[in-house]
Amino acid sequence: MRKILVGLKRVIDYNVRVRVRPDGSGVVTDGVKLSANPFDEIALEEAIRIRERGEADEVIVASIGPEEVQQQLRNALAMGADRAILVKADASVEPTAVARALLKLIQKESPRLVILGKQAIDDDCSQTGQMLAAFWDRPQATFASKIELMGDVARVTREVDAGLETIEVDLPAVCTTDLRLNEPRYIKLPDIMKAKKKPLEIVDMAALGVDATPLLKVLKYEAPPQRQKGVMVKDAAELVAALRHKGLV
Amino acid sequence: MNRILIVAEHNDGKLSPSIAKCVSCASSIPDAEIAIAVLARDGTTVAAAAAAIKGVARVQLLQNAANEPALAAVLAPQVARLAAGYSHVFGPSTTFGKDLMPRIAALLGAPQLSDVMAVESATRFRRPVYAGNAIATVEAPAGRKIVATVRVASFQAAEGGGSAPVETPMLDVKLPQTTRFISVSAARSDRPELQSAARVVSGGRALGSAENFALIQRLADRLGAAVGASRAAVDAGYAPNEMQVGQTGKIIAPELYVAIGISGAIQHLTGIKDARTIVAINKDAEAPIFEVADYGLVGDLFTLVPEIEKLL
């Protein structure tokens, strides 16, 4: 069976204005909306499209996180994943440990393609896919804006600083998604019902034999320095005069 | 002694300006000895440019036809081998470094700190999280290698005038053949490079079409500025992806940033926090961009931009 494994992290929803707790121990999460990382929805959408094109048989979505992530995994199943795996762990697992856990799943499932997001919008690390590819000793195609499967290879267009780069990787491989890869579909109500019957397996991080102890210690969180609100100018002439005065034009 | 290895990014035989900024970041680590690794096909000019950065003790030049164009899977095992004698391995937080450094970290069994914006000690660093809405102070374990990407907008380039020796170590590393470069489509432009430009003019969704986006380009040319764009403008096809500024695009720190028809979403603001002066032009007086703008002008961009152009 040709499988695709998708990684999904639950994060603070991208619409939430994140605030640091007064004691600096973290950010405010009480009553804050949590959602699938936007890049992971894009990863899932891509996997589903590949299966719909007949180029894969099964889409497995996996998350490493607390019990409650089941909700986001159910949504993923409603979107069109065939089954889900929750690796139960503390909410804060570092990319290294996530990659090691995903590697264990890969060893069991032998997917031909793994698709992760290019970055989780909470830690903004942008590490997991690359680390996974290294541990797995397979190619990586990061920041993808186009993925084409052609037999045993994938041709991937990547968003890089210079523009768009195209590379070819032998499968299996790890891809990470950029924003313009696709636009994820909306979930329809009947799909939510159907998703309830799809398998969602729960395993313990420890049972996978992965040590989730963080290597890095966050000592404190601080709010960033705020920019001062400036002045409003009344027209183009006043703006240009102000910029001239400051020597900016 | 902290021994820091910086992986050089280079294109078309030119060292990326981000590397002198990585050197300046590395120099703020106490008791630092800095080396630069140049992996190239023919890297003599790049190595010479790296050797001329002040504060660099040594350049390690690895020449191999497989090293260009750069592929993370090919470079990572070589850098990992080279890293044996080093305590830190740094790279720029550009797409080159973001792609490569975690692969190196994994091979070294080391943790990575992404987007380092300040150095507190050899093991303690500050980095933005949550799209820059929080700054985390992070401690890495002592006695283990530390891999990091450097948020280049946070550092001034180290000066030139150095003359470090260039060494050419021989490494016997098996390189994978499973990744092949096909092509790159990079828009050639005479405008300054977005990430190092002193002035940047950006356009948003309000431009409405690729044709109208020329308005932004004209103003940029008038100012000798680079052109940027919001995600909405890039998604709509008004501007190419490499122009996107923000959390998932480029993080920039120009002297002057002009945001035109851009609302100022958190993800966009993340990319411009370090700009010296921000100018915003928007027809909505309530647009969040005005909260961070040093100079705000409310009005229709289609009348204001040509007016400004005439006044320059």
Ligand SMILES: Cc1cc2nc3c(=O)[nH]c(=O)nc-3n(C[C@H](O)[C@H](O)[C@H](O)COP(=O)(O)OP(=O)(O)OC[C@H]3O[C@@H](n4cnc5c(N)ncnc54)[C@H](O)[C@@H]3O)c2cc1C
């Ligand atoms: C995971 C994630 C990552 C993201 N990363 C980025 C990123 O890196 N960079 C980024 O920019 N965005 C990013 N976004 C998107 C971001 O949330 C916003 O959607 C985007 O920045 C909006 O672009 P905009 O300001 O051009 O468009 P809009 O928000 O639609 O704003 C258009 C503005 O133009 C004004 N306007 C309209 N007509 C005129 C006129 N004639 N004259 C003057 N003003 C006019 C309007 O008042 C409005 O304020 C990301 C989103 C997500 C979810």
Ligand SMILES: Nc1ncnc2c1ncn2[C@@H]1O[C@H](COP(=O)(O)O)[C@@H](O)[C@H]1O
């Ligand atoms: N806890 C997690 N569970 C599942 N996937 C994850 C997890 N953390 C990170 N990932 C995947 O790795 C990508 C990059 O995350 P990061 O390296 O943390 O920026 C995310 O977009 C996910 O696809």
